[in-house]
Amino acid sequence: MDDTRQGNNNLTNEPHFSHAPRLKRMRQLSKLLDGAIAIPGTKQRIGLDPILGLIPGGGDTVSAALSGYIIIEAAQMGLPRKALMQMVMNLIIDTVVGSVPVVGDIFDVVSKANLRNMQIVESHAKLSAPSAKTDKLFISLLIVGLIVFALAVGCITALGWSLASNLFNK
Template sequence: MADARQDNINLATETHLAHHAPKLKRMRQLSQLLDGAIAIPGTKRRIGIDPILGLIPGGGDTVSAALSGYIIIEAARIGLPREALMRMVGNIAIDTLVGTVPVLGDVFDVLSKANIRNMQIVESHIQAPPTNSAKTDKLFIVLLIVLLISFALAMGIATVAFWSFVANWIRG
């Protein structure tokens, strides 16, 4: 009886993985692009376009957060539990918030790898057999999207306002 139940769980997990394989592939590719696409010569380190986008004042971190949001949206569609999604949103929020600080934010973007950490969260949950309780409701997904977009826009607006203030102060 226990063997039959385990076989059913294994089959459900394999079916779940096969069904979501194209999404997972896109998520992995985007994560790699954002956090590890470019090898730094002479080191074992890699960077992605996230820290490069972060160099664009006022909008780079917002664009990066929006791209990172895709991974979170797909994770929600796959059925990750709310706790995992909230950890993922927290990773991106911290990455975006610290990323807006000149110089320190760029260094942090190179080191933090929030998207790779988020994919590790996805991978750890996707290996577990799917359960109905793990499904995330659509309202929660919409709220996550609104929260992430609002945060990214607020950070972009705050950055533009800060640099406008600095420019006006310098001009006297």
């Protein structure tokens, strides 16, 4: 029997059909975070990520949590650990550098970590059908790690703002 009639999409460029709703949500979120708004007079687009980054203390935490959702969805799709760890590194770099005042805001406009992560997801979604053997322990640790990371960024940012306000109020 022809592989395409068996549901094996390895011979096509389309993701496995069961990934379609999840991929649609992930694409929409990555576009919202990294490219929802066109900057007039340029080809540049920005999303909510750099805008959220302007909110002292909590903006980077919210942005990291939303970006983490894309990674969790990718893990549940059965992406390889190597791909997931690359996505996590993109998130960590985007969040850590993005949390630096002024420099981070500029970085957030150009970095587009969520769109890069979606490229990783798309490349793997085309290669395989959903895995029946999802590593639940790895996904659980990934979720906990992303939550801890987002909270740590929020706490560190809030502490930084508190220290800065104390220094400048004296």
